Amino acid sequence: MYQRERERERERDYREEMARSTGKDAQALFHSLRSAYAATPTTLKIIDLYMGFAVFTALIQVVYMAIVGSFPFNSFLSGVLSCVGTAILAVCLRIQVNKDNKEFKDLPPERAFADFVLCNLVLHLVIMNFLG
């Protein structure tokens, strides 16, 4: 009887330790990610920030549609798709500008930026037309 209580105690301690270590592991992972991210060049961070901004705007629009209904559906679509589209173009720009990316080694970043600007302008023309 005394043995069983001790076994149970040992199990409890084991579980607590596991939980603590998982929590510690998660925290460690998070910290390592943050530090790694701090090492990225500023340009890439700007692009990431821009992407976050675009996605966040899209989310707000979806929430609005969820509240009031999708009556001018074309407007909703154009709004959401403009945000999503520009986010995608930002992703492309990030890939092309990243110096660690071997594939686009010979592409000058200014050229990638010019493409980004042009594609954005075309996207926004279409979006404006569809906005109604």
Place this chain on the structure above:
Amino acid sequence: MARSPLRFLVLILAISICHAAGIFHPISDSHRSAALDLFKPVDGSFASLEEAYEALRTFEVLGIEKTAELSKAICKSVLGTLESSSSTPKDLFHALGVNGILKCSSKEETFEDQTSKTDLHLSDAEGTFRSIKALSQSDGRWRYSSNNPESSTFAAGIALEALSGVVSLASSEIDQFMIGAVKNDIVKLFDSIEKYDDGTFYFDEKLVNMREQQGPLATTSSVVRGLTAFSSVITESLNLPGDKILGIAKFFLGIGIPGDTKNFFDQVDLLACLENNRQVKVNTVLGSHAPPLTVTLVRAFSSSARDNSIIENQELKFDPQDAVYFLDDLPASFDVGEYIFVFKMLVQDSEQQTVYATGTLTQVPIYVTGLIKIENAKIAVLDSDLGSVETQKKLDLAGESTVSVSANHLQKLRLSFQMSTPLGNAFKPHQAFLRLRHETKVEHTFVVGSSGKKFEITLDFLGLVEKFFYLSGRYDIQLTVGDAVMENSLLREIGYVELDLPEPPENASRPPPQPVDPYTRYGPKAEITHIFRAPEKRPPEELSLAFLVLTILPLFGFIIGLLRLGVNLKNFPTSAVPATFAVIFHLGIAAVLLLYVLFWLKLDLFTTLKTLCFLGVFLMVVGHRTLSHLASASAKLKSA
């Protein structure tokens, strides 16, 4: 009653008032008054010499007097034409024709001057004759000129007139053989004559590709004019088929009174030609007196029984006072009805037989009308089971009285009467109808059957309940009895019947909708209120504005984030030219975005695209400069 049918025959031969096909009226006063209406001079004279010639010839033929001022005005224009040296041959021809009618006084010398100046060179009459003859064709028609391969019957008429003119001016020089050849042509021309079923003959053009298509009227009249002119100049007579000439006369008389001046002139001119050649029938076409004839009624038979002829070979007597032929006594068995009389005319004087052409047998439909006796008319209501008479009333169909009966759906209505001809025979009219009309204007029509002289109709309401649409109430009774030979046809309201029909069951058919008053069709109609699509529910404005603000927030978040990242504008080019380009580049992007906003607000796609083209090209150039400058700068940095 027995002798009254006699005098009706007087009417036919006098002026033929019968409205039957095959009777052709000769020219009468109605023609003359129509001529005066058509050929009205404008401003005291006619527009052209051709019109003047047509009008004067028509007046001359019909015997209408011309006013003195008209004659003077026309004479002046005629003399002017004859004296001037620039008149065309056509004008001269018409002028000479008018002069022949009016006999305007003038100097003789002018005529001789003119004839020497005209194109008719009589020195070579035979040559002229030959050249005109050369234009003829084997089927009797003539060509217009040696250049034109088209031929026409109208041209044949003109050619014959021309040939007769040549012959009349220099008859001794023409070879008789040539004249014989022309006569053969005339015979061939007559082979091409066309006819209608009622015995009229006419000439018409076969081909339709003529520039100026002359109608059958003008064609036939031109041919006959040519024929008469030709026959008047040659010594022996033309043997023309008499029935064809008669057919042509019938064609022209059958036209009645034409409305066009040209047609009128053609008709009258042709009839004058025929008259002068004395080839017409009982009354000559212009209404002058016929020579002594024997007119025989060959046969008369009822149109329904063509084999039994009632009268045969009766000669008609001539009444010199009225200049008509009449039948003296008619057999008493002539009852009312439709008959056909067949006449034959023979010229008594054998000499004149060659001069006149008469028709062979003329058929004339005759309607003998009379008063039909209708008697013994009564209307009765019977009980259907036993057939016994419940009510019976006598009808007076000749008078004005009306009767009223009543019946229910178990009974029958019977109407009966007797009809007979004046001579007592049974008579079957074309129409014998009984019509019942309800108050709501729904009508039902029934045919009254007959057996011999008795006419009877029985309406069994039990079977007619459905046909009457179960409508009870008052029905007006209307009786119609009629026929072409019945002088006392009747269409009368003879009274009304009150009908009591049972209630309609659920699935009974409705009576057909009665015709609406036509004026209500165009009256104002019911107003239509248009139901518009209900607009969608929109969210409240405050909510929308709140979310608008919310949407703008991430932008601020972006800017704040940028600042926290420590963005700087160090890479912005500092030297003048690249800096300008850089500024312009940014301004260009801003301009495009502004254009997009304007596009959303008020512009249309086309203007936007046009402006975008220019801005885009500009932006590309500037951007290229700026970015290449930046690229080269960073490349220098890398290499350095």
